Each structure stands twice: as structure tokens, then as C-alpha cells.
Amino acid sequence: MxxxxxxxxxxxxxxxxxxxxxxxxxxxxxxxxxxxxxxxxxxxxxxxxxxxxxxxxxxxxxxxxxxxxxxxxxxxxxxxxxxxxxxxxxxxxxxxxxxxxxxxxxxxxxxxxxxYCSGNIYWDPVASELDITRRKKIFDQMNLGISRLHTQDYKDIGLEDYGKPGNYIERQTSRWTKQYFDSETEVLKSMHNLIDWLPKYTPEQKYTSIVHGDYRLDNVVFHDNDEIQAMLDWELSTIGDPLADFGYHCMLWHVGEISDDIAKTLGIHSEKEYVDLYLSRTKMQLESEWDFYIIFSLFKAAGICQGILGRVRDGTAASDFAVEMGKRAKIYANLGWEKAKRIT
Structure with missing residues (x-):
């Protein structure tokens, strides 16, 4: 890879x-x-x-x-x-x-x-390119990056007009619903179900910050000593709910089915350890809404992937991997709907 x-x-x-x-x-x-x-x-x-x-x-x-x-x-x-x-x-x-x-x-x-930041980018979601003893620091530094982002005062750095501060989930649900329908290449029943389900269970937004929108390991550059060098690919960034942004970042544990035992074997944090580390750094509080944020994130990921398939259809996709990436829309939508049914 x-x-x-x-x-x-x-x-x-x-x-x-x-x-x-x-x-x-x-x-x-x-x-x-x-x-x-x-x-x-x-x-x-x-x-x-x-x-x-x-x-x-x-x-x-x-x-x-x-x-x-x-x-x-x-x-x-x-x-x-x-x-x-x-x-x-x-x-x-x-x-x-x-x-x-x-x-x-x-x-x-x-x-x-x-x-140009000439550091290291790891394309496997759990940094399998690295020795197991180095992976926990990579994840710690990745966590540090998003924690720093979410604790910035966006008004102090000239970004007060970068997005609307409230109703982030509602706006995002509308955005990715529209992208899904504009790009639909086959009817995904689970995606239609999520589109109906999300507005009924959206929690109140407790915090507001700059959100990256697509923060994952392959959008981060690391120094040779495994410290974070740069966060890349800000196309989806805006002002919004940092907990939703962090939820999207934590989809890895759900899509990859990384249990606590598997995380230990891989040499990375368990999901709980990773979430607790973020909460300790940001001083934010997270309650029962975590499951919703994961379901919303799977819906969003499905919308992004369907958009890629739409660009393949229209001839504007930017890489040979786009077709395979786009096909993940069904996987994400199905997983999101399975989780939603458990708390409906």
C-alpha cells in the first residue's frame, strides 16, 4: 500500500x-x-x-x-x-x-x-509500516494534533467568518445527503435509512471549534523521531462540533473492528484510552452521545465515498484508486445503519 x-x-x-x-x-x-x-x-x-x-x-x-x-x-x-x-x-x-x-x-x-514538508506519511491506518514499539507514539502525536486544533480560539486567528458556529451536525447531514443524491450510482437502502434517522437523534452541540473534517493518519506528516510535523488536506475544514470531528477520526476502531485486545497486539491505544487522552488534553466532556458521533461519521464517510464514485462517473476523479475508494460507501453506510438500529 x-x-x-x-x-x-x-x-x-x-x-x-x-x-x-x-x-x-x-x-x-x-x-x-x-x-x-x-x-x-x-x-x-x-x-x-x-x-x-x-x-x-x-x-x-x-x-x-x-x-x-x-x-x-x-x-x-x-x-x-x-x-x-x-x-x-x-x-x-x-x-x-x-x-x-x-x-x-x-x-x-x-x-x-x-x-513542502518532507517527513513521513504512513498509509496503513495502524502504521503497520513501523515497528510495533513506535506506533503508540505515532497515535499519541496524532491525538495531540487534533487536540491542539480543537482548543484554538478561531476568532483570535481571523477565522470568525470561516463557518457558521452552530448546528454543525444538521448542516453536515444536509451537505452529505445532497452529495449522496447528486452522486448516487445505485440505491443504498442503509444510506436512505440513515438520512431519515440522523435528524431524530442529533445531540445538542456543546462545543465549537475549527474542525478538520477528514483527520486520519495518512493526512499527517511525521518527523523521523515520530513527532508530528504537519496536518494536511483541509478541504473539509470549517467551524463546527469538535466532538463530531474527533468521532470521525476515531472511526478506525469501528471500521477496523479493533477491540482492546487487538489494539494491544497492534501496539496502539484502545478506543477508550485514545478518547480519554483527547478529553484530558481538550478538557471537554463526552457522555452518551459518542455512539451517535460514530454513526454520523460513518454516514459522512459514505457520503464522501459516494462523491468519489460520482466523480469517477463524471470523469473527474483524481486517482486510479478512486473506484475502489468509492465502493466503500456501501460498507460505511451498512455499518452505520447496523449501529443505529441498536439504539433506535
Missing amino acids: NNQFSGTKEVADNLAFDLNALNIFLSNQDAGISEIHDYKQFKGGQSNPTYLLDSENNQYVLRRKPPGKLLKSAHAVDREYKVLTGLNSTNVPTPKTIVLCEDESVIGTAFYLME
Whole structure:
């Protein structure tokens, strides 16, 4: 799996752009970037195409909207740039932003540049690439990253207008319901059931923070000493319910069926240990609503995967893995509905 996603590849023909046009744009910015002489496409990712740029003495990352037909409000690279720029002044580990370009005439779609973090990314959800003795620190650092994010005062860093503070679950349910129906390639009965079930059991939102929206191990870069270096892929970030965001992050224990004994064998935290660590760092309280957050997260994951299948259908998916990824929509929806039936 690591070789399939790690590193770069030659740029796909439909995702290539005019390097000369990019250099002309950069020369007119006060960004201190010398001429870009080569670029490659990162292998990983199903959404916004991401490239490694080479100049004479440095490397940078360019992230852009994909070309072609897109779902409304999706692939908002301007929002990614905004939240990263705001977080650059905090202790949340993020790449430093450099410049945003919303002029689609430059390379065909909007894009932004940021620093290249040349650390380690682990593509297996339990970091099986690593010796078992190192995995608990990786999970501890991943937990530290999301804890720091959820305890930032978003108003203090210029992100007060980054999203609506209330009714996060309701808004997200509406968003992923619409994406599901816009992208539906077959009728998933369990998804339809969840769409009816969620509004009836939504808990009151107790906290408000910046939420990442898709925080998982392969969206984190680590230093060689296993400390967290940068959190990546902020496309789904907004202002919302941190406990829902953390619930999405903790789907691993449910989708992977990681019991306490299996967690011990893998060398990672049990779900309870991991949740308790987060609560101790954030000083938040979690009660009976945890099951709901997991069910909601499975629904959301199904909506994301169905959106990928929709882009495969429309010819705008950004990786060969997209078809396989999209097929997970049924798995997530079925698991979510099975859990929902137990507490109905």
C-alpha cells in the first residue's frame, strides 16, 4: 500500500498545466520563489490534485481544484489556504502557506502554494509500516494534533467568518445527503435509512471549534523521531462540533473492528484510552452521545465515498484508486445503519 500512494509520479495528461504560465504568475508575486523548472504529481489523494514543484534550490507544494465538472462548493482551495494561513500562527502543526491564485486563466483552475514538508506519511491506518514499539507514539502525536486544533480560539486567528458556529451536525447531514443524491450510482437502502434517522437523534452541540473534517493518519506528516510535523488536506475544514470531528477520526476502531485486545497486539491505544487522552488534553466532556458521533461519521464517510464514485462517473476523479475508494460507501453506510438500529 505504501508504494501505491507514497511519493510522486509523472503528471497525468488531464491534470498537466503550463509551467511557463505559473512562473510568470509567481514572478509577479512577492513570494521569493525562483523559477520552477519541473513538477510531479503526488500519487495519493482522490480530491484536489497536488504537485511537487522543483526550483533550483527549493521544493514547494501546489494544490489546485481539479478541472472539469465539480459538485457545488467542493474543492474549495481558497478555504484551505485561509484556514492554513490562520493556523500558521498557532501551535497546530501545518505547512506554511505562500500564495493563493484564484485566477483560473493561469493554470486552468484556482490553486495555492505552500511549503513542502518532507517527513513521513504512513498509509496503513495502524502504521503497520513501523515497528510495533513506535506506533503508540505515532497515535499519541496524532491525538495531540487534533487536540491542539480543537482548543484554538478561531476568532483570535481571523477565522470568525470561516463557518457558521452552530448546528454543525444538521448542516453536515444536509451537505452529505445532497452529495449522496447528486452522486448516487445505485440505491443504498442503509444510506436512505440513515438520512431519515440522523435528524431524530442529533445531540445538542456543546462545543465549537475549527474542525478538520477528514483527520486520519495518512493526512499527517511525521518527523523521523515520530513527532508530528504537519496536518494536511483541509478541504473539509470549517467551524463546527469538535466532538463530531474527533468521532470521525476515531472511526478506525469501528471500521477496523479493533477491540482492546487487538489494539494491544497492534501496539496502539484502545478506543477508550485514545478518547480519554483527547478529553484530558481538550478538557471537554463526552457522555452518551459518542455512539451517535460514530454513526454520523460513518454516514459522512459514505457520503464522501459516494462523491468519489460520482466523480469517477463524471470523469473527474483524481486517482486510479478512486473506484475502489468509492465502493466503500456501501460498507460505511451498512455499518452505520447496523449501529443505529441498536439504539433506535
